[in-house]
Amino acid sequence: SSRERNVELHSGEAVFRVAREASRPFQVHTPTAIVRAVGTRFNVNQQPSGTVVSVLEGRVRVVTQLQNQPGLAAPVDPGIQDLKAGEEAKVESTGRIRKKALPDVISAAAWQRRNLKFQETPLENIVAQINRYSALKLRLEDAQIGSRLYGGIFDATDPESLAAVLEREPDLVVERRADEIIVRRQ
Numbered sequence: 001s002s003r004e005r006n007v008e009l010h011s012g013e014a015v016f017r018v019a020r021e022a023s024r025p026f027q028v029h030t031p032t033a034i035v036r037a038v039g040t041r042f043n044v045n046q047q048p049s050g051t052v053v054s055v056l057e058g059r060v061r062v063v064t065q066l067q068n069q070p071g072l073a074a075p076v077d078p079g080i081q082d083l084k085a086g087e088e089a090k091v092e093s094t095g096r097i098r099k100k101a102l103p104d105v106i107s108a109a110a111w112q113r114r115n116l117k118f119q120e121t122p123l124e125n126i127v128a129q130i131n132r133y134s135a136l137k138l139r140l141e142d143a144q145i146g147s148r149l150y151g152g153i154f155d156a157t158d159p160e161s162l163a164a165v166l167e168r169e170p171d172l173v174v175e176r177r178a179d180e181i182i183v184r185r186q
Contacts, residue, residue: 001024002024003023003024004024004025004026004027005021005024005025005026005027006026006027006028006029007026007027007028007029008028008029008030009028009029009030009044009046010030010031010046011046012045012046012132013043013044013045013046014028014043014044015041015042015043015056016028016037016040016041016042016043016044017040017041018037018038018040018041018042018058020038025037028044029065030044030046030051030065030091031046031051031065031093032050032051032064032065032091032092032093032095033050033051033053033062033063033064033065033091034062034063034065035051035053035060035061035062035063036060036061036062036063037058037059037060038058038059038060038061040055040056040057040058040059040060040085041055041056041057041058042054042055042056042057042058042060043056047125048128049090049092049093049125050090050091050092050093051090051091052088052089052090053083053088053089053090053091054087054088054102055083055084055085055086055087055088055102056085057085058084058085059082059083059084059085060082060083061080061081061082061083062080062081062082062083062089062091062097063079063080064079064080064091064095064097065091079097081097081099083099086101086102087099087100087101087102088100088101088102114133114155114156114157115153115154115155115156116129116130116153116154116155116156117152117153118150118151118152118153118154119151120149120150120151121149121150121151122146122147122148122149123140123145123146123147123148123149123150123166124140124143124146124147126150126154126162127139127140127146127162129156130154130156130159130162131159132156133156133157134156134157134158134159135179136159136160136179136180136181137159137179137180137181138159138162138163138180138181138183139180139181139182139183140183140184141182141183141184141185142184142185144185145172145183145184145185150165152165159181160181163176163181163183166183170186171185171186172184172185172186173185173186
């Protein structure tokens with residue numbers, strides 16, 4: 001509109017490069033956050049567990065926002081967090097904002113090159129990210145497997161790269177079918 005620029009991100013991930021225009025603020029709305037930009041470049045990743053905002057250049061302001069959360073009490077730590085280049089914040093589904101420095105700003109938007117970088121990430125989250133990009137799907141048959149933490153850089157379009165890592169686990173079995181790769185306990 002003539003007063004503001006708004007984008008709604010319900011799921012997925014996007015990088016925004018925003019020109020400074022004080023009379024028309026730019027905002028990205030997710031189920032858990034509003035991200036306000038001031039002449040910047042930043043990445044927003046809407047995950048089931050919350051919104052992750054990574055600032056590549058400039059500054060943004062992250063504000064807690066809870067939408068469509070029936071029965072959810074008031075946010076644990078509602079508020080506002082200002083971020084600058086090289087910082088990241090996660091707005092959890094409870095409304096808590098957790099801020100940290102980004103060890104590698106480039107990796108925050110690596111998904112654009114189809115590279116997915118993970119560090120101590122639950123396997124269920126890694127599988128969900130890879131499944132977004134590939135027709136061949138990974139499926140975990142056990143919730144406990146999904147809570148295991150892994151790290152590394154994977155080709156988003158190649159679920160076999162993750163399957164190869166999981167095959168090295170002595171207590172896991174990786175079964176390949178025509179349309180999916182199943183991972184279960186031995």
